Amino acid sequence: MTKPKVLISDKMDPNAARIFEERGCDVDVITGKTPEELKAIIGEYDGLAIRSSTKVTAEILDAATNLKVIGRAGIGVDNVDIPAASSKGVVVMNTPFGNSITTAEHAIALMMALARQIPEANARTKAGEWPKSAFMGVEVTGKTLGLIGAGNIGAIVASRALGLKMKVAAYDPFLTPERAIEIGVEKVDLDTLLARADFITLHTPLTDETRNILSRERLQQAKEGVRIINCARGGLIDEAALKDMLESGHVAGAALDVFKEEPAKENPLFDAPNFICTPHLGASTTEAQVNVALQVAEQMSDYLVNGGVTNALNMPSLSAEEAPKLKPYMALAENLGSLIGQLAHGDLDKISIETEGHAAELNQKPIVGAVLAGLMKRYSQSVNMVNAPFMAKERGMEVREIRNEREGTFQTLIRVTVATSQGNRSVAGTLFGNSDPRLVEIFGIGIEADLSGKMLYIVNQDAPGFIGRVGALMGEYDINIGTFHLGRRGNGDEAIILLSVDQEIPQEVIDKACALDGVKVVRALSF
Numbered sequence: 001m002t003k004p005k006v007l008i009s010d011k012m013d014p015n016a017a018r019i020f021e022e023r024g025c026d027v028d029v030i031t032g033k034t035p036e037e038l039k040a041i042i043g044e045y046d047g048l049a050i051r052s053s054t055k056v057t058a059e060i061l062d063a064a065t066n067l068k069v070i071g072r073a074g075i076g077v078d079n080v081d082i083p084a085a086s087s088k089g090v091v092v093m094n095t096p097f098g099n100s101i102t103t104a105e106h107a108i109a110l111m112m113a114l115a116r117q118i119p120e121a122n123a124r125t126k127a128g129e130w131p132k133s134a135f136m137g138v139e140v141t142g143k144t145l146g147l148i149g150a151g152n153i154g155a156i157v158a159s160r161a162l163g164l165k166m167k168v169a170a171y172d173p174f175l176t177p178e179r180a181i182e183i184g185v186e187k188v189d190l191d192t193l194l195a196r197a198d199f200i201t202l203h204t205p206l207t208d209e210t211r212n213i214l215s216r217e218r219l220q221q222a223k224e225g226v227r228i229i230n231c232a233r234g235g236l237i238d239e240a241a242l243k244d245m246l247e248s249g250h251v252a253g254a255a256l257d258v259f260k261e262e263p264a265k266e267n268p269l270f271d272a273p274n275f276i277c278t279p280h281l282g283a284s285t286t287e288a289q290v291n292v293a294l295q296v297a298e299q300m301s302d303y304l305v306n307g308g309v310t311n312a313l314n315m316p317s318l319s320a321e322e323a324p325k326l327k328p329y330m331a332l333a334e335n336l337g338s339l340i341g342q343l344a345h346g347d348l349d350k351i352s353i354e355t356e357g358h359a360a361e362l363n364q365k366p367i368v369g370a371v372l373a374g375l376m377k378r379y380s381q382s383v384n385m386v387n388a389p390f391m392a393k394e395r396g397m398e399v400r401e402i403r404n405e406r407e408g409t410f411q412t413l414i415r416v417t418v419a420t421s422q423g424n425r426s427v428a429g430t431l432f433g434n435s436d437p438r439l440v441e442i443f444g445i446g447i448e449a450d451l452s453g454k455m456l457y458i459v460n461q462d463a464p465g466f467i468g469r470v471g472a473l474m475g476e477y478d479i480n481i482g483t484f485h486l487g488r489r490g491n492g493d494e495a496i497i498l499l500s501v502d503q504e505i506p507q508e509v510i511d512k513a514c515a516l517d518g519v520k521v522v523r524a525l526s527f
């Protein structure tokens with residue numbers, strides 16, 4: 001088996017490359033490429049490991065014909081076009097905790113630096129001025145810190161601020177009252193936060209809802225003399241308005257680690273009074289960079305080598321422990337989806353995926369994803385478990401999951417049923433020896449078959465001599481039969497033949513098979 005190939009395109013701790021190699025991937029570290037240069041090479045890679053510099057646009061994804069996974073060594077994924085990645089079937093993962101303590105500490109460091117104007121005092125002291133009377137700071141004890149966003153980083157900031165004897169008010173529409181109590185903050189609305197906070201710190205992702213959350217209007221609403229810290233994303237604050245308010249003194253100080261345009265080399269804020277900044281250093285500690293590098297390489301190689309999915313933003317998780325157990329089920333599920341997709345007529349707008357016995361005890365999401373991936377092949381060849389659920393949703397397909405932990409005839413079973421214009425049609429399969437996928441039923445007829453490669457499916461009226469005639473027809477066209485499977489409703493009733501063949505089946509053979517006495521349906525299938 002060829003090794004998956006990974007590109008590390010941003011500066012990353014060397015532990016990442018080491019882990020990729022140890023876990024069976026080939027890895028190239030090529031940083032600082034322009035988008036055009038990245039486009040020219042990305043087609044070679046199965047995995048792309050990034051930090052914040054690489055912008056993974058729809059255009060890059062179009063050129064990434066082999067790409068299976070993008071791993072962000074960090075939290076924010078606003079540099080990845082996730083909808084475009086999903087529609088191409090590329091998993092996007094991040095490392096949601098590896099740099100959160102570090103980033104929270106940076107926010108606290110910036111808050112302290114603002115309160116005591118440390119950067120400017122440092123520069124002027126070193127310049128020989130000894131400007132003791134120029135700097136009058138403020139205490140943070142007893143002051144109110146307004147948190148905008150109380151997720152992982154916000155909660156750590158809150159805990160540190162409480163240790164500094166500050167009061168913490170948080171605005172976060174998704175913060176539950178219980179969690180607010182747990183992390184020791186008062187949940188408030190944004191108006192209240194703006195009216196009360198002496199310091200405001202932002203810890204939300206950049207989304208359509210949070211963009212410009214500190215707009216000119218909101219900054220105006222903030223308490224006179226407020227100090228603002230942003231270690232989340234540029235774009236959350238209206239930078240021009242912030243400059244004006246630093247100049248008017250309405251905002252007493254601002255400390256930004258992140259900018260709307262990065263790298264920020266000529267930002268107008270640089271000239272504003274009481275403004276300090278760092279070049280997106282929130283996550284830059286040795287500890288955090290080792291954490292995120294190790295984690296991203298482990299997650300990505302786990303996916304590329306074993307199929308395990310952790311911290312994906314566009315796909316359900318699948319642990320490394322679950323992945324080997326689920327692998328044969330996913331193969332079975334995909335084949336059942338593909339079989340029904342190849343056999344059923346008309347628009348399929350309702351599908352139910354039923355698991356029974358052992359299969360019902362497993363994580364259902366990957367099984368459902370695999371069935372949909374198989375089924376959706378009737379519409380598109382570039383479909384996989386990542387994009388299939390999105391495609392099903394886009395087509396307005398109703399997907400039902402049914403679990404039945406009691407065993408039936410089989411210890412484990414997956415049944416896929418679609419609603420067609422001719423009524424419900426279902427196929428079912430099991431695993432032999434916990435590993436070998438087998439079809440056990442088509443449209444109510446019991447059969448036992450391995451679905452693989454090129455196959456021919458025939459529905460006929462059960463009659464003596466029919467099997468011989470099919471064999472003779474294959475022989476006439478030099479088509480070698482690999483396996484031959486039979487099933488029927490009853491003696492003389494509707495019967496099914498499913499045979500695997502080593503050669504492509506020409507249309508002429510299908511036409512001749514259709515013309516055989518008693519034949520109802522003939523279909524060439526492929527798996």
Ligand SMILES: NC(=O)C1=CN([C@@H]2O[C@H](COP(=O)(O)OP(=O)(O)OC[C@H]3O[C@@H](n4cnc5c(N)ncnc54)[C@H](O)[C@@H]3O)[C@@H](O)[C@H]2O)C=CC1
Nearest residue numbers: 075076149150151152153172174203204205231232282283
């Ligand atoms: N400066 C740096 O180097 C770093 C920056 N970051 C940034 O920090 C952000 C936050 O990271 P985490 O705390 O780990 O993320 P998280 O997902 O744990 O927390 C984000 C919080 O924002 C809240 N939120 C979402 N929409 C909101 C809205 N409209 N108003 C108020 N709150 C809203 C969410 O409910 C959630 O609680 C990341 O998205 C990333 O962009 C993260 C790491 C390093």
Ligand SMILES: O=C(O)CCC(=O)C(=O)O
Nearest residue numbers: 051052074075076283284
């Ligand atoms: O990788 C970095 O230095 C930036 C980290 C960051 O912004 C994030 O994790 O969201």
